[in-house]
Amino acid sequence: MSVLALDVGGTKLAAALVSDNGEVLVRDQVPTPADPWPAVEALLGRVRGDADVAGVGVGCGGPMRWPEGSVSPLNIPGWRGFPLRDRLRELVPGRPVRVHNDAVCVAVGEHWRGAGRGVDDLLGMVVSTGVGGGLVLGGRIVDGATGNAGHIGHAVVEPDGPVCACGSRGCLEAVARGPAVVARARERGSPARDGRELAELAVAGDPVAVEELGRAGRALGRGVASAAALLDVRVVAVAGGLSRAGEPLWGPAREEFAAHTRLGFLAGVRFGPAALVDPGLVGAAALVLAGDRYWTPRDDPA
Amino acid sequence: MSVLALDVGGTKLAAALVSDNGEVLVRDQVPTPADPWPAVEALLGRVRGDADVAGVGVGCGGPMRWPEGSVSPLNIPGWRGFPLRDRLRELVPGRPVRVHNDAVCVAVGEHWRGAGRGVDDLLGMVVSTGVGGGLVLGGRIVDGATGNAGHIGHAVVEPDGPVCACGSRGCLEAVARGPAVVARARERGSPARDGRELAELAVAGDPVAVEELGRAGRALGRGVASAAALLDVRVVAVAGGLSRAGEPLWGPAREEFAAHTRLGFLAGVRFGPAALVDPGLVGAAALVLAGDRYWTPRDDPA
Numbered sequence: 001m002s003v004l005a006l007d008v009g010g011t012k013l014a015a016a017l018v019s020d021n022g023e024v025l026v027r028d029q030v031p032t033p034a035d036p037w038p039a040v041e042a043l044l045g046r047v048r049g050d051a052d053v054a055g056v057g058v059g060c061g062g063p064m065r066w067p068e069g070s071v072s073p074l075n076i077p078g079w080r081g082f083p084l085r086d087r088l089r090e091l092v093p094g095r096p097v098r099v100h101n102d103a104v105c106v107a108v109g110e111h112w113r114g115a116g117r118g119v120d121d122l123l124g125m126v127v128s129t130g131v132g133g134g135l136v137l138g139g140r141i142v143d144g145a146t147g148n149a150g151h152i153g154h155a156v157v158e159p160d161g162p163v164c165a166c167g168s169r170g171c172l173e174a175v176a177r178g179p180a181v182v183a184r185a186r187e188r189g190s191p192a193r194d195g196r197e198l199a200e201l202a203v204a205g206d207p208v209a210v211e212e213l214g215r216a217g218r219a220l221g222r223g224v225a226s227a228a229a230l231l232d233v234r235v236v237a238v239a240g241g242l243s244r245a246g247e248p249l250w251g252p253a254r255e256e257f258a259a260h261t262r263l264g265f266l267a268g269v270r271f272g273p274a275a276l277v278d279p280g281l282v283g284a285a286a287l288v289l290a291g292d293r294y295w296t297p298r299d300d301p302a
Numbered sequence: 303m304s305v306l307a308l309d310v311g312g313t314k315l316a317a318a319l320v321s322d323n324g325e326v327l328v329r330d331q332v333p334t335p336a337d338p339w340p341a342v343e344a345l346l347g348r349v350r351g352d353a354d355v356a357g358v359g360v361g362c363g364g365p366m367r368w369p370e371g372s373v374s375p376l377n378i379p380g381w382r383g384f385p386l387r388d389r390l391r392e393l394v395p396g397r398p399v400r401v402h403n404d405a406v407c408v409a410v411g412e413h414w415r416g417a418g419r420g421v422d423d424l425l426g427m428v429v430s431t432g433v434g435g436g437l438v439l440g441g442r443i444v445d446g447a448t449g450n451a452g453h454i455g456h457a458v459v460e461p462d463g464p465v466c467a468c469g470s471r472g473c474l475e476a477v478a479r480g481p482a483v484v485a486r487a488r489e490r491g492s493p494a495r496d497g498r499e500l501a502e503l504a505v506a507g508d509p510v511a512v513e514e515l516g517r518a519g520r521a522l523g524r525g526v527a528s529a530a531a532l533l534d535v536r537v538v539a540v541a542g543g544l545s546r547a548g549e550p551l552w553g554p555a556r557e558e559f560a561a562h563t564r565l566g567f568l569a570g571v572r573f574g575p576a577a578l579v580d581p582g583l584v585g586a587a588a589l590v591l592a593g594d595r596y597w598t599p600r601d602d603p604a
Contacts, residue, residue, distance in 0.1 A: 063566060121447040133532070137444050137451070138598070144439070144534020145423040148567040155528035156562050158461065167564035168527075225470075226457035226525075227532055230435070232446020260458050262469035264365060265450040296440070 001054040004044055004092070005284040007102060008036065008060040008084075010075025010129055015043045016278065017051055018285035022113040024278060034078045037087065044091065055096040056088050057284035059105030061130070066147030067297040069099030074165070075129060098287040098295050102280055103132030104141070104150055106239045108294045109283030111136040114275035115237035123233045124279070125152060127220065128240030131173040137231065141294045152227055153177075157219040175219040178242040185212040195242045202248035213248040220249070221256030221271075228261060228269050239274035303356040306346055306394070307586040309404060310338065310362040310386075312377025312431060317345045318580065319353055320587035324415040326580060336380045339389065346393065357398040358390050359586035361407030363432075368449030369599040371401030376467070377431060400589040400597050404582055405434030406443070406452055408541045410596045411585025413438040416577035417539040425535045426581070427454060429522065430542030433475040439533065443596045454529055455479075459521040477521040480544040487514040497544045504550035515550040522551070523558030523573075530563060530571050541576035 002025060007014040013036060014029040026047045033039050044056075061073035069085025088097045100108075107116075107124025116122035120139040126132045131153030135142040142149045153173035154166055161170030162180065174180060178195040185192055188208045192198035202209035224236050242249065250272070257271050276282055286294050304327060309316040315338060316331040328349045335341050346358075363375035371387025390399040402410075409418075409426025418424035422441040428434045433455030437444040444451045455475035456468055463472030464482065476482060480497040487494055490510045494500035504511035526538050544551065552574070559573050578584055588596050 119447070135532075137439070137446070142439050142444075142533075144567075145421070145536045146534055146567045148565075149439070149532070149534040151531040151534070151565065154531040154562075154565060156459075156524050159459070159524060164564075168562045171562075222458050222461060223528075226528065229453040229456040230437075230451070230529055230532065231444075232448055232451040232453070234447045260456075260470045260473075262466075263450075263453065263456060265446075265448040 002051055003054050003285045003288045004048055004056045005281040006040065006044065006056065006058045007105070007280040007284060008040070008058065008071070008073065009102065010061060010073060013039055013043055014278070014281060015047045016281045016285070017047045017053070018282065018289070020289055022282055022285065022289070024281060027278065027281070032076060036076060036079065041091065053092060053095065055098070055288040056092050057287035058084065058088065058097070058099040059102035059280045059284040060084060060099055062101050062148070064099065064101070064147070066100065069097070071099065096288055096291070098291070100287060101132065101134065101147070101150065102126065104134030105283035105287070106274065106279045107134030107136055107150065107283065108141060108286050109276055109279035109281070110237040110239070110274050112286045112290055112294070113282050114279055115270065115272070116235045119234040121231065121233040122235045122237065123152070123224070123227055123231060124274070125236065125238045126240035127176055127238055127242040128178055131177055135231065137233070139293060141296065143296050152223055155223045155226060157223045172219055172223040176216040176242070181212050181216045181242065185209060195245055199245035199248055203246065210248060213245055214252040216242065217249040217252035218256040221253040222260055224271055225257045225260035228266055229263065232265060234269060236269065236271040237274045237279070238272070239279050243273050304353055305356050305587050305590045306350055306358045307583040308342065308346065308358065308360045309407070309582040309586060310342070310360065310373070310375065310378070311404065312363060312375060315341055315345055316580070316583060317349045318583045318587070319349045319351070319355070320584065320591070322591055324584055324587065324591070326583060329580065329583070334378060338378060338381065343393065355394060355397065357400070357590040358394050359407070359589035360386065360390065360399070360401040361404035361582045361586040362386060362401055364403050364450070366401065366403070366449070368402065371399070373401065398590055398593070400593070402589060403434065403436065403449070403452065404428065406436030407585035407589070408576065408581045409436030409438055409452065409585065410443060410588050411578055411581035411583070412539040412541070412576050414588045414592055414596070415584050416581055417572065417574070418537045421536040423533065423535040424537045424539065425454070425526070425529055425533060426576070427538065427540045428542035429478055429540055429544040430480055433479055437533065439535070441595060443598065445598050454525055457525045457528060459525045474521055474525040478518040478544070483514050483518045483544065487511060497547055501547035501550055505548065512550060515547055516554040518544065519551040519554035520558040523555040524562055526573055527559045527562035530568055531565060534567060536571060538571065538573040539576045539581070540574070541581050545575050
């Protein structure tokens with residue numbers, strides 16, 4: 001039986017009907033309104049049609065109370081302690097509704113059907129408005145003590161680097177999140193309005209674009225190198241807008257990663273863009289469809 | 303039934319007879335000779351006496367082939383591909399012999415009977431001649447794809463920092479390993495011959511000792527902060543010689559850790575010295591005594 005998958009971000013809401021082998025059958029998205037719930041309800045109604053579904057899997061921006069699924073996404077001020085799981089349960093009574101961090105869903109999707117297929121140990125990441133991550137180790141999701149495992153965005157990559165929204169300094173997120181990279185370029189006179197334009201300028205040889213994407217790439221490579229040594233993963237798969245910036249980002253990222261992964265056991269680690277178009281939606285679906293590996297709590301209806 | 307525990311380091315070999323509830327019944331140690339095997343055999347014979355034992359648990363410096371237990375400890379040039387597990391099996395036929403990284407054993411020991419008792423998620427570390435670590439997540443040991451999970455010593459804490467033995471630069475190990483801290487102090491005129499003397503000088507107010515232990519402490523705090531965000535652990539327990547340097551190390555370590563752990567879920571993390579006298583030996587014993595949680599491979603005699 002298919003499941004409904006929902007991806008709740010600050011910019012867009014995406015939903016899909018996903019078959020039990022992970023195929024996206026129907027997909028739709030809308031911009032995130034100030035009050036997202038009516039839009040979520042309508043969106044899920046559209047992708048569901050008249051299909052019977054086995055449950056709902058959700059990836060949502062943090063923070064959240066987990067596994068309760070009461071969410072307060074940083075970039076959706078209208079939702080503070082919003083009981084997302086409970087509201088979705090009313091839409092699909094008697095079926096499991098499972099909510100996890102959106103970057104954790106990306107990791108799960110890439111492990112289940114993407115770049116991590118066939119390996120036991122993967123770090124999945126999103127480099128976009130923020131920088132997040134999720135862990136699959138020993139073939140199973142790692143939730144952490146409070147459901148927050150995977151927060152690689154707050155690894156320190158530049159000890160004296162820029163102030164981060166978390167209150168710390170030099171976090172990977174502060175250096176490499178798309179809006180920060182673009183803002184630094186614009187302060188230096190770049191006309192780029194977003195990461196894609198900045199990447200195009202870099203490909204054309206614009207030195208500011210090359211330098212700022214290079215700095216983000218090196219920060220990414222350095223943070224991932226440290227994480228790979230700590231976790232002994234085989235695959236690091238990166239999704240999100242800025243991950244599609246191509247060689248201006250990935251060249252420096254791979255170079256810095258290689259410079260900081262000299263231990264023998266790290267030789268074969270694959271570090272690159274995610275393989276799926278919609279890893280977050282596929283991973284959200286997997287919370288329900290492959291819950292034996294990707295969902296730990298046991299307090300929801302079968 | 304008791305088990306034999308063995309801790310193989312570059313400086314000393316330690317062994318114990320450990321009761322099934324984790325109590326160290328007999329303990330002995332010798333300096334590590336160039337050819338360690340005869341000393342290992344004699345040491346184990348002494349602590350065993352005429353006790354019947356349920357198996358042997360071993361923590362050994364890396365690298366090693368795991369779970370085969372063929373070891374090549376960096377600081378024991380006489381052992382390259384030494385078949386430690388197979389040789390120990392001959393000593394204790396028909397019983398499980400389980401070999402893991404020595405820092406992994408520290409993590410296991412602290413989780414089983416030390417600072418991590420009662421929590422599910424712990425990072426255990428050693429700061430000594432080298433800097434190593436091990437992970438217990440969700441109440442179980444995390445081995446990683448090649449048995450090397452926990453290598454926090456090669457997290458990058460000073461991007462332009464000192465060259466590391468691994469070939470990289472700015473690794474936590476390169477900054478905070480005891481001999482490196484002492485060597486930097488001596489280059490600046492300090493008379494300290496080891497970490498303990500350096501700590502005594504720092505307590506007495508010697509500025510070079512204060513600065514160099516402070517640098518090591520800040521590197522430790524920074525690396526651990528990044529790891530705590532990534533892993534969502536509740537406890538970080540640090541063993542090893544330099545971990546006993548007191549406030550000159552721990553003051554700056556805690557300050558830097560606090561500065562870089564501003565996310566709400568990290569508020570309650572306990573970061574401090576290990577609770578056990580011999581976490582490595584207790585953890586090595588737990589590989590056998592609590593193998594359901596601390597030993598993954600299933601290829602050894604019951």
